[in-house]
């Protein structure tokens with residue numbers, strides 16, 4: 144499947160576009176999401192080409208990373224430029240486009256508009272936001288967006304003013320907001336590591352700073 148020239152071109156473009164991305168959405172994030180998506184898709188009887196393409200393109204026009212006016216138009220133009228209509232029908236392209244527009248976390252968990260394949264990639268993307276890698280990414284994102292690690296005087300844990308609050312807004316809630324059984328299983332260990340990290344973090348912080 145992946146020997147196809149069209150897929151190779153999209154892969155090459157995505158790799159080039161995201162190689163020097165430093166907010167945690169780099170090319171390795173894409174590769175991890177592809178691998179996790181494929182692992183989940185194995186057990187979910189899904190369309191593997193759709194899963195691969197959605198995973199590959201899911202951060203191409205993300206507003207968190209790029210200045211995007213109209214995401215739908217960007218994807219439609221991209222589909223034409225990369226001749227995706229030669230390997231997919233209009234219905235398939237519409238479905239993939241809808242998935243790409245509604246997959247990511249925008250302050251709330253929402254999977255209502257997604258196809259089965261979109262839900263699989265959403266799970267994979269969310270799994271990459273928890274565990275050791277998720278922790279690395281949350282602070283890379285904070286550094287990239289000039290956000291502090293932690294503000295100990297902040298009353299609300301969900302203030303959004305520091306990166307520790309992102310654990311409470313999103314990361315700790317991921318395990319209960321996954322679509323597939325496979326992803327739920329994969330999330331257990333990663334979730335536990337988040338809790339352990341936070342407990343150590345507060346312990347070390349309390350040791351050195353008197354607020």
Ligand code: NI
Pocket residue numbers: 168172176201202268
């Ligand atoms: Ni992503």
